[in-house]
Amino acid sequence: MYAYDEIDRTLVNERVSEFRDQVKRRLSGELTEDEFKILRLQNGVYLQLHAYMFRVAIPYGTLATNQLRALAHVARKYDRGYGHFTTRQNIQFNWIKLAELPDALADLAEVGIHAMQTSGNNMRNVTSDQWAGVAPGEIEDPRIWSELIRQHTTLHPEFSFLPRKFKIAITASDHDRAAIKIHDIGLRLIKNEKNETGFEVLVGGGLGRTPFIAKTIKHFVHGRDILSYIEAILRVYNQYGRRDNIYKARIKILVHELGIEKFSREVEDEWQQIRNSSLQIDGEVIEDIRSRFSYPAYEKLPHMPDQLRQAAADPDFEAWRKNSVAPHKVQGYSIVTISLKPTGGPPGDATAEQMDALADLADKYSFGEIRVGHEQNLALPHVAKRDLPALWKALDKLGLATPNVNLITDIIACPGLDYCSLANARSIPIAQELTRRFANHELANLIGRLHINISGCINACGHHHVGHIGILGVEKNGEEVYQITIGGRADENAALGTLIGPGVKFDEVADVVEDIVEAYLALRERPEELFMDTVKRLGVEPFKERVYATR
Amino acid sequence: MPLVNGGKIVDDSFVKLAVDTPLPEGGDILVPAERFLGEADALLKRSGKVGVIWPNNRDIAELVPYLGKIAAVALVFPTFRDGRAYSQARLLRERYNYRGELRATGQVLRDQFVFMLRAGFDSFEVKKQADAEAFMQTAKRYSVFYQPTGDGRITALHRRMQLRHSEGVGT
Numbered sequence: 001m002y003a004y005d006e007i008d009r010t011l012v013n014e015r016v017s018e019f020r021d022q023v024k025r026r027l028s029g030e031l032t033e034d035e036f037k038i039l040r041l042q043n044g045v046y047l048q049l050h051a052y053m054f055r056v057a058i059p060y061g062t063l064a065t066n067q068l069r070a071l072a073h074v075a076r077k078y079d080r081g082y083g084h085f086t087t088r089q090n091i092q093f094n095w096i097k098l099a100e101l102p103d104a105l106a107d108l109a110e111v112g113i114h115a116m117q118t119s120g121n122n123m124r125n126v127t128s129d130q131w132a133g134v135a136p137g138e139i140e141d142p143r144i145w146s147e148l149i150r151q152h153t154t155l156h157p158e159f160s161f162l163p164r165k166f167k168i169a170i171t172a173s174d175h176d177r178a179a180i181k182i183h184d185i186g187l188r189l190i191k192n193e194k195n196e197t198g199f200e201v202l203v204g205g206g207l208g209r210t211p212f213i214a215k216t217i218k219h220f221v222h223g224r225d226i227l228s229y230i231e232a233i234l235r236v237y238n239q240y241g242r243r244d245n246i247y248k249a250r251i252k253i254l255v256h257e258l259g260i261e262k263f264s265r266e267v268e269d270e271w272q273q274i275r276n277s278s279l280q281i282d283g284e285v286i287e288d289i290r291s292r293f294s295y296p297a298y299e300k301l302p303h304m305p306d307q308l309r310q311a312a313a314d315p316d317f318e319a320w321r322k323n324s325v326a327p328h329k330v331q332g333y334s335i336v337t338i339s340l341k342p343t344g345g346p347p348g349d350a351t352a353e354q355m356d357a358l359a360d361l362a363d364k365y366s367f368g369e370i371r372v373g374h375e376q377n378l379a380l381p382h383v384a385k386r387d388l389p390a391l392w393k394a395l396d397k398l399g400l401a402t403p404n405v406n407l408i409t410d411i412i413a414c415p416g417l418d419y420c421s422l423a424n425a426r427s428i429p430i431a432q433e434l435t436r437r438f439a440n441h442e443l444a445n446l447i448g449r450l451h452i453n454i455s456g457c458i459n460a461c462g463h464h465h466v467g468h469i470g471i472l473g474v475e476k477n478g479e480e481v482y483q484i485t486i487g488g489r490a491d492e493n494a495a496l497g498t499l500i501g502p503g504v505k506f507d508e509v510a511d512v513v514e515d516i517v518e519a520y521l522a523l524r525e526r527p528e529e530l531f532m533d534t535v536k537r538l539g540v541e542p543f544k545e546r547v548y549a550t551r
Numbered sequence: 552m553p554l555v556n557g558g559k560i561v562d563d564s565f566v567k568l569a570v571d572t573p574l575p576e577g578g579d580i581l582v583p584a585e586r587f588l589g590e591a592d593a594l595l596k597r598s599g600k601v602g603v604i605w606p607n608n609r610d611i612a613e614l615v616p617y618l619g620k621i622a623a624v625a626l627v628f629p630t631f632r633d634g635r636a637y638s639q640a641r642l643l644r645e646r647y648n649y650r651g652e653l654r655a656t657g658q659v660l661r662d663q664f665v666f667m668l669r670a671g672f673d674s675f676e677v678k679k680q681a682d683a684e685a686f687m688q689t690a691k692r693y694s695v696f697y698q699p700t701g702d703g704r705i706t707a708l709h710r711r712m713q714l715r716h717s718e719g720v721g722t
Contacts (some may be wrong), residue, residue, distance in 0.1 A: 006709045011695035018692055022662065030681070038631050039662055151697040151707060157669030158641055158700070161634025238638045273646065278699040278706075285708050288715060430594065 001064050001294050001369055002147050004112040008102055012109045015116055019043050020102035027099060041120070042160070044090075044115030045101060049421050054079075055094040055118040056108060060128035060146035060170070061089040061140040061372040068370050072355035075178070080106045085356070087374045087463055088167065089410060090118055094419055115375070122160045123153035127169045129177045130373035136329045139189050140197060142172035144290050145226065148281065154226050159234045163241035164249035165236070167206075170199075171182070174492065177531030181205045181214045181494035182466060184251045185233060188517075190220065197223040203263070204255030207460035212252040213494050217264045220451060223286070225271075228279040232271035236263070285531040296367035296382050301332025301435045304385070308519060311389035319441055320392055323403035325383075334385055336366075337412065338378040338395065339402040343439045345415045346428045357398050365391050374490075375451075376412055377405065394426045407444040408452060408517070409435040411465055416456030417480075418474065423456035425473025425480035426506070429491045430454055433510045438517075447517055450531045453488070466490035468531050469516060470497040471509060480506045486516065486543055487535040500544045504551070512547050519546035553683035556652070556676040558690065560683050563676075564601055565623065575599075581625055584609060587617075595620050602652065607635035609641050618649045623674070628657035637670045645672035645701035661689045669700050 001013035019039075026036040044055040056071065063071075070092055075083045078100050079093040086092055096104065096392075109112060117125050126146050133141040141396075149168060159166070171178040172189035180186030186202035198220045205214025221229045233251075240258075243249045255263045311317045314403070326335040338358070340348050350358075358378065362370045365387045366380035374380060383391060395401040404410050414420065416427030431454055438444050441491060453467025457474070464470035470485035486498030504512050517531075523542055524534045535543070554563040568590060570586050573592075579600040587594060587603045594601050595617075602623030602637040605614060614624065625699070626636035643649040654674035655667050661682035667675065667688055677683040696704050 005711070007695050008708060011693070011697075011707075014693050014695065018662075043598075121634075129698070154697050155693075156698055157696075158637045158698075159634070159665045160666055161637065235638055239635055241634060284712065284715075288708075288711050337664055339607075447631075 001062060001138065002289075003294065005291050005292065007295065008151075009109075009112065011551065012112060012114045012116075015043070015155070015518050016105045016109050019105060023098060023102050038120075042120040043105075044118035045098075046119060047421065048094065048415075048419050049417075050419070051095045052098055052101070052117065052514075053419065054093045054101060054104065055086070055090050056093070056115050057112060057118045058089045058091060058113075058127040058372050059125055059150045060132065060143045061130045061374075062132075062143060062217050063370040063372065064111070065362050065368045067111045067113050068355050068362070070113060072352040072359070073107060073357065074104050075352040077107075081353075082349050082351045083215065084346070084415065085350065085372055085376050085378070086187065087376060087461065088125060088374050089130075090125060091372075094414075094415070097547055105213045108274070116154055117150075118161070119165075121162045121164050123156060123162075124164065124165055126150045126153060127167070127183075127374065129171050129173060129180055130371040130379050131177060131335055131381065132172065132324070132371075133293075133326050134330075134333075134335055135172065136327050138329070139172045139191060140185075140295070142170045142189050143531045144286060144293065145187070145189065145199075145223070146170050148227070148286070149230065149285060149287050150522050153191070159238055162234070162238055164246065164251075166237070166251065168230070169498060176494075177373065177461075177492070178467070178494040179490040181492075182207055182211075182463070182490055183214060185230065186214045187226070192220055192222075194298040195457065199226055201229060202234075204260070205462060206250050206252040206290055207465050208250065209247050209458045209460075210253065210256075211460070211465045212256060213250075213496065215255065215260045217260065217267065220393075224281045224283075225275050227281060228275045229267075230269055231274060231279055232267045235270050236266045237258070240266075244269065285480065296369075297332060298330045298382070299384070301384055301386065303331055305332070307386040311392075314389075316396075317389060317392055319445075320396075320403040321388060322403050322443075323407070324401075324405045326386060328382070330382075332384050332385055334388060336380045336383045336388070337373070337405045338380065338400050339405050340377050340400075341404055341410050341435060342402050343397055343409070343435045344432050345445050346418075347411050347431050350378070354398050354400060357394075358400065361391060363393055367493055377410070380539045381450040403441060404435075404444060406449050406451070408438045408443055408447050408450045411435065411452045411454060412467065414456050414461035416454075417460075420456065420461075421530075423473070424475035425456045425457075427456040427473060428455045430471060430473070430482070430506070430509050434513060434536040435515060446527075447521070448527070448530055450517075451489075452513065464488075465496045466494060467497060468535075469513060469515075474503065476503065482506065482509045484509075484512055484516075484547075486540060487532070489532060500540055501548050508551075515547045516543050519543050553677050553680055555626065555677055555683050555686045556673065556704075558687050560686075565600070567604070572578060582625065584614075588613070589687065591617060602654070605632065605639065606654070607639060611639040614643075615647050618643075618647055618651070621651060623652035623654055624649065625654040625656045626672075626706070628659060628663075631658045631660060637666065640667070640670040640672055653721060660667075661685050664689045665693050669696065669698075669702050671701050 188200040202214035371379040413431040417423040455462035455464040466488040485497030626715035
């Protein structure tokens, strides 16, 4: 956990008081809605279909229990008793009242939570691996660097009015859980031959209407230079990124139009002028940030405690353990993923009661720490294996033990037409129907790892391009039509999915997914061949034939 | 439109010239970039001060040969959302060591003052009277800054280092 000091807390409070003044000016009529729009969009407040939506940052996906309780409190006091975890380690409240927003922010500020960098054309909330600091084989905890970059990007005096939003993600593991290749800047923490920490820097990834996988701009940037290198990228982008068309304003378009070689030369020229400035980070600064992260005092525990051996007789427990429990870097401990994808539920939602109860469980079983992942699930990062059976029972009572992590019902979906003013089609009801179709755990398990991602419009908040099966809702002649892609992925081998054919109607989507899955089960060479691998081996054609043969 | 300079609302001594406005005999003038570059020698020979209005899509490096001879640079914010001039301002101050008046023009509202001050602006053509009057109060709104810029305000990282050393960490 990172503990805010007086300096961080002061800034958060100053931001709350500034926003309070902005809301006051709006309510008194001093600011028009047009003028206020750009101000609220600097602080996580959107106007949706039915109400204001309020997006709160959970930097690099790490939450302390008092922070989760504060989010529960906001859900209960200012909203309708629940919150929605997004694909970028944020939480959204959908029914907030403008006049109460400053108070909600003030309540959150007490526990060091804020809405800075969650909207607007600035550098957004820095995201990272939800298993940071606990994943086996990790190079080092990427949150130290995430925090450094979080501070640097917060209310940046030069880059708060960019051509478009700008997202940075960081990973330190071979397996990329932070989806860095679909970010404006992706940072992969690595060591050079002298064992010094640095980053492979990728640039220009992004989804939306023109999706791109990020390209490597520099193979190694030393840790001490990472802020100046990011600053150089941003300075080139701020000056040359397009501002004439919002659909062409992301850095991916600039990189594409200039070409990665020319773009990287521009960045290099700029960087050479600023790398030896006060942006250079010395070891002491990093140590200072590291010193404010607290790590659990792990006990020396057996690899296979008795409690776990005894619980293995319960098939329900075993199903959950095999699905939701992952190895921890410390013997005797596990990382537990908490699925927010119950059968028939909207993906990523949690009620205030669930958040409070989960905070209690994290205090009891996970050293007071909770993580949020981009797949819209939560995690308890330090659970002693002996506690797994007790934890499972408690989670099950809360409806938080659905054993479907990474399975077909672990769906990423945007809010879609149920909430969003940009959407053309519904997303949540599609997800809900699919979770019912594949509710049988044996069937889902038989299918194996399969990610379905759903977006309700071309802006791609549901990451449909990188779903193993991607579903994009569009509007055609006043009707919702869904385009289906297969073969996308968001990990270290990130790829964009391929369209399988003409769009289908709302009522047909779940049938089509069933057809694709049946085709896969028939086509796979052996049970271990995952859906992604079958698509890679055979291409789109056999799936297309199956889906459209009878339509 | 009120002008804030040195933290106070002041009279603007500069007259803005268009591309084709006849050159006044004396007095301070702000001249569009194109005209300035075309007539620089003649303009700089006059008795009054000369400032340049520099568009936000033109390389600020072109102005460098003249920086020692001009009294003001006016950068442009065509809309609140268009932040190119923040980069130009920092380059002028931090890379090219420009020390004259650096003026923000266009859609300038109180909500940008802190960003602008940090980027190096010291003069502001503010759209609304109420915002201009609130300048001092707004400029003091923040006391914590995470990024080093040419304005010399101490950053959070450095303040922490000072605290560490004063607490004798590592001794």
